[in-house]
Amino acid sequence: MNAAQYLQQRRGAWSELEQLCAQMEKSPRRLRASQIVRFSRLYRSVCADLALADAHHLPPSTVGYLHQLVARAHNLLYRSRFFRFRMWLREMLLHVPKRLFRDPYLRVAAAVFYGLFLLSYLVGWTDPSAAQTILGQQMITTMETMYDQPPRGSLFEASTMAGFYIQHNTGIGFQCFAAGLVFGIGGLLIVGVNAVVLGLVFGYMNTTEVAGNFNEFVTAHAPLELTAIVVSAAAGMRLGFAMLITGGKTRAASLRQAGSEALPVMMLAVVLFFLAALVEGYVSRADIPYEAKAAVAIVSALLLAFYLVVIGAPAPQAQNPLSHHPTWEQILHRSDSH
Amino acid sequence: MQRESTLVAIRERGFLEVMDLALQVLRHCAPGVVAWGLVGVVPWALLNFFLVESLWGEDLSESPESWSSLLMFQLWLASWEMPLATAGVTLYLGQRMFRPRVDHRLVVRQWCGSLGQLLLLQGLGRGMFHMFCISLFVPYWFWPYLNEVILLERNRLFGRTKESNQTHDQAPIKLGTLNRAARLHSQVVGESIFRWLVATVVGAVLLGSWSVALSVLVTWVQTKTLSPWAWMQIVFPTATWCVVVFFAVVRFLSYLDLRIRKEGWEIELQLKTQAARLAMPQV
Amino acid sequence: MSLDTKVRVLTPENIAFEYEIAGPFQRLVAYAIDLGIRALSLFIFFCLYSLLLSAFNRTLGSALGLAPLFVAWFVLEWFYGGVFETFWNGQTPGKWVMGLRVVTVQGQPITGLQAVLRNVLRAVDGLPSVMMAVPTFLLGLVVSACNGRFQRLGDLATGTMVIRETRQMVQEVQPVWAPGLEEVMEHLHPIPPLEAAMARVIAAYVQRREQFHPQRRWEIAHPLAQALLRRWHREWEVDPDLLLLALYQRHFFGTPGTQAAETASSAAAPSWPVSPAGV
Structure with a gap:
């Protein structure tokens, strides 16, 4: 059989596959079962045509067409799984805290952040002039004028500022996360710089007469926001160090696995940034007693501790299969099966 | 000559694809391109440095308006010198296209051989337009691949243009540089303008991005802000010449692409490869 | 590579x-x-x-x-x-x-x-x-x-x-016709069929040749035609372009196309005669 005859014989199948492709691209879910069976059969036959192109002496232009057709059908046949809300919920409520509980990167990031924070707090508190030189006089003046009144604001201001914090702080968190890809320490660097600046500001402000106003403002949202920045740096470090410490896998495979573990952790940080922004907008500048703000801080810290420690700790149910109290994991699994 | 293994796969491409391909070429021939780029660029960069330096001493250096005019002056100079500065890169790539080992002495010899035409056409000819800033805005509307024609075809300036009658055994006509350039660029004026536009936009984006990125990097390393002088005399020219050398690679590949489309160059190579295979004794 | x-x-x-x-x-x-x-x-x-x-x-x-x-x-x-x-x-x-x-x-x-x-x-x-x-x-x-x-x-x-992503239409293998093609194909009779690589290259030439000036066609086709004639040990005064066309037509169709096929080459329906003779 010569090439022209072969083409004549096959082109019907090719154009049928093309039509099915077009249909699938338009509405993938409205395809009948018989059409899908037909699709995969046609796809396999076109694959065979491509493999045997040389044997049938097909000209280059036809081979190019076949490459393109196989690629198109291949992409549709192995179409991606859609976003599943239930799966993500389980990931966020179950796997992420467990992962974070035994995450060395979280410990390192937390140690770096809180260590540097405390150190520079002490510097700022004991030696305000040093803080002034490091931070710059301009920043000091801005801070002092910013807090010479107790933090108050209208509802309009509160909402606007909450929105601004969502946009700005979460953006910094994302940058911290992405910078982790630079050998793992890029994010740590940003966290370190932030810790030093924050520590100096906190220390210095507590020596001035506006200390009361300052503390009243920062108390409520501090636990959420500081945890969020540490978590995003830890997620970034997981990515970056996966490139260096591959654990016997190829660098790409190691990076890919770290990516699927790190992104949910980063999403946790996003949620924390959101909550922190809401607290910072609506609670921190509200006209309520300091005790209420402190209570918000304590409650949010307790919730964080519950999430990280109680859910995150290795579950003991393996030793006690007849326990009457279902574990958190069992509850979630049960709800999953409905 | 082994024709089968050219440096880049020969097929038709769009201009954006050509620029992408240029990155692959740069990756594979980085040492050669960088070395020949430096050889070509350094003299001109030094010349520009001293020219700008002589202006810098006067009161030009203070006001922001004069900075922008100094920038334009540097761009003006660089776009004039571009063909002469990148001749080495073009010759290097011309050889590298067909053989993995490049004879660097041959590059020098061909460079010297083409120097006359380069100076005459690209230096003086383009300089005439350049004086009136025409070629700053339209440097590559007309005959954008003149440099490649001069360097890679190596014809005499004027050729014999007599059309001999067609027989089955006629010899190819000898064309001069000017005829060849005219013939190559005819009927592709619209496309040349389009490619020039794209190249200008992308070039401006790259220049902006690289000069800013360089100054950010330098600032990070020395932990203090750059002085205007360092920016004007070091960072900006470095970024400019990087863009110029990159676009020399792009222009070379774009020239190949044009010849593929206009003259079926890839077909010619394939047929010649088959012919060479037939000529070999059969195993 | x-x-x-x-x-x-x-x-x-x-x-x-x-x-x-x-x-x-x-x-x-x-x-x-x-x-x-x-x-x-x-x-x-x-x-x-x-x-x-x-x-x-x-x-x-x-x-x-x-x-x-x-x-x-x-x-x-x-x-x-x-x-x-x-x-x-x-x-x-x-x-x-x-x-x-x-x-x-x-x-x-x-x-x-x-x-x-x-x-x-x-x-x-x-x-x-x-x-x-x-x-x-x-x-x-x-x-x-x-x-x-x-x-x-x-x-x-x-x-x-x-x-x-590229979307291409299926490329037909077009039959070709040129004055004198039948005659050249007659002469090709004793020559063995082409190998796949050679056929691919010739097909690439034939699909592009329309865009080139006849002079340029000669320039491209001449070296291969000479090499082929030398391999076949034939002394034959033939236009190299026509020779490659004949080889293409014989390889992909077996018989000469008609003049009608040449003019209707852009029509969607395949209207040319297909011969059962294999390559």
């Missing part, structure tokens, strides 16, 4: 096919389009929001403030690409315009996780950035120039690549 912007992908059926890889410059254009769309939609959202509030509900406006705008900005900045690439199977509007698509390095569609992660990690490809705000994309350019698939760091971390 020559450089090219193509990559081979092996399917589970063990068939290798080729994707055209899109490099930084094609992707830059798509990114610019997306950037424009993002800015435009933020602007439209701003107009609609202020219009809505001023027309209907001032109290709601004073309660919400500018928060919706900031949240919209945030979502567009960090989740625009991720959401589109998840639900549009690896495409954003910009990529769709440019005919690009993100797929995994195995050539399969990407998951939501990959889509979101590779878009978030664009922040690091944008380094060094001015004041951590305006990216220059130098790092992304260097990294993607340094690997054969033009992957930036975000792509490397998620195992994805950006490919260019």
